[in-house]
Amino acid sequence: MEHDQLPADTLPNPLENLVGFQLRQVSMAISTDLSERLAPLSLTLISLSVLLIIESAPGVTQSEMCRRLGVKRANMTPLAFQFEARSLIERLPTDGRSQGLRLTTKGQDVATKARQIVAAHEALFLSILSEEEQTALRAALISLQSARTRTATTITS
Amino acid sequence: MEHDQLPADTLPNPLENLVGFQLRQVSMAISTDLSERLAPLSLTLISLSVLLIIESAPGVTQSEMCRRLGVKRANMTPLAFQFEARSLIERLPTDGRSQGLRLTTKGQDVATKARQIVAAHEALFLSILSEEEQTALRAALISLQSARTRTATTITS
DNA sequence: TATTGTTATACTCTATAACTATA
DNA sequence: TATAGTTATAGAGTATAACAATA
Numbered sequence: 001m002e003h004d005q006l007p008a009d010t011l012p013n014p015l016e017n018l019v020g021f022q023l024r025q026v027s028m029a030i031s032t033d034l035s036e037r038l039a040p041l042s043l044t045l046i047s048l049s050v051l052l053i054i055e056s057a058p059g060v061t062q063s064e065m066c067r068r069l070g071v072k073r074a075n076m077t078p079l080a081f082q083f084e085a086r087s088l089i090e091r092l093p094t095d096g097r098s099q100g101l102r103l104t105t106k107g108q109d110v111a112t113k114a115r116q117i118v119a120a121h122e123a124l125f126l127s128i129l130s131e132e133e134q135t136a137l138r139a140a141l142i143s144l145q146s147a148r149t150r151t152a153t154t155i156t157s
Numbered sequence: 158m159e160h161d162q163l164p165a166d167t168l169p170n171p172l173e174n175l176v177g178f179q180l181r182q183v184s185m186a187i188s189t190d191l192s193e194r195l196a197p198l199s200l201t202l203i204s205l206s207v208l209l210i211i212e213s214a215p216g217v218t219q220s221e222m223c224r225r226l227g228v229k230r231a232n233m234t235p236l237a238f239q240f241e242a243r244s245l246i247e248r249l250p251t252d253g254r255s256q257g258l259r260l261t262t263k264g265q266d267v268a269t270k271a272r273q274i275v276a277a278h279e280a281l282f283l284s285i286l287s288e289e290e291q292t293a294l295r296a297a298l299i300s301l302q303s304a305r306t307r308t309a310t311t312i313t314s
Numbered sequence: 315t316a317t318t319g320t321t322a323t324a325c326t327c328t329a330t331a332a333c334t335a336t337a
Numbered sequence: 338t339a340t341a342g343t344t345a346t347a348g349a350g351t352a353t354a355a356c357a358a359t360a
Contacts, residue, residue, distance in 0.1 A: 011217065011225040014209040014272075018279050019291075020187045022298040027184035029301075030177045046350085052171040060168065063318060068168040075351060077320055097318045097359040115171075122175050128304040129297055134176075136293030140286055141179045144186075147285040203327090220341055232328060234343055254336040254341045 034121045041114055042086070046071070048114055050079055051103070054089060055111045059100035083107070191278045198271055199243070203228070204236055205271055208260075211246060212268045216257035240264070 015021045031045060038048055046069075053065050062076045080101065083089040088107035091099040103111060126134055172178045188202060195205060203226075210222050219233040237258065240246040245264035248256040260268060283291055 011210065011221055012213050013206065013225060014213050015206055015275070018275065019283060019295060019298065020184075020191065020279055022295075022302060023180065023184045024188060026298055026301045027177075027180045031181060034177065044349095049170065049172055053168060056169050056171050061318075064168055068170060071350095072352065073317095073319070074321080074353080080319090095318080095359080099319080118172070118175065122177055125301065125304075126176060128300055133293065133297045133300060136290065137297040138176060138179075140290045140294040140297075141176065141183055143285055143290060144183045144282065145179060147282075218341075228327095229329060230342070231330080231344080237342090252336080252341080254334095256342080 030125055034118065037117050037121055038114065041110055043114055047079055051083070051088065051107065051111050051114065054101050055103055055108065058102040059092065059094070061094070061098045061100060063098065187282055191275065194274050194278055195271065198267055200271055207236055208240070208245065208264065208268050208271065211258050212260055212265065215259035216249065216251070218251065218255045218257060220255065
């Protein structure tokens, strides 16, 4: 049992000094944390986005949300079915071909709980940073966001 | 054709003011950009990491890299095969059960080109930020990184 | 002709389980 | 018994193509 040559914990990763790499790692860690906090509500980052959009824009259609979130229509169908099966949303025939979605009382309840979880999560990881660091991070992210040209709009925290 | 009620472009996304959400968006945009730049070399973010680790630690085994990168052994096998088929790496029987990996001349060539691409990519998106913003972003990311407890180690830029 | 919601399907990424051969 | 590499497989997440009903 001799593996003194290259134990895994001393292996370098030549990319880990890059800001882009660190950004990705931090982003993934934060997403994982939020996902775990949302699991008790049976929400993923994507279904959370959908639920909160319906909450803030009652009557929204699946297609509208797909355009907003950069996902394909075909992938919204099972999500809407799942929410309907869980009695979180109801469909309002709007148009004959499209249906406006809105939260049920139960859906509103879940949305409220979800927003509290999101707020607690955000507050916790922001508390790691000083006021100055928070401000600087926000500014840097805004600069980087306004600079990106194309790139998908995708989802969540 | 009347959809003046809720045109998709005015739909709010209640999560998009969260720093975690913005971090994710920026991170995904940067990753997408780097992926596109690497495509001509037929490298993904993951295979890039693997190639550069082999470059900087010749003789490394698949298992060691898996531990370092937080991926499962089973998923390294096809990657190693692919690199071998492309004559980018060769296997040095080290142990009877394990094989040290190292770059071929061709693999070294690809690695060098890849590092140049990564450097250009990093320089470009950092150029969006002022010196102060760059420093602040680095500091914030380091704070956030040292704070995260568990969370996968996963990959790239 | 274009759009909505749907179905079926495929591809990628990652995870588990089990096998073999070595240690 | 534990580890390295492999194989097969299954689950997410997302993509395309095509269809019926409607505009």
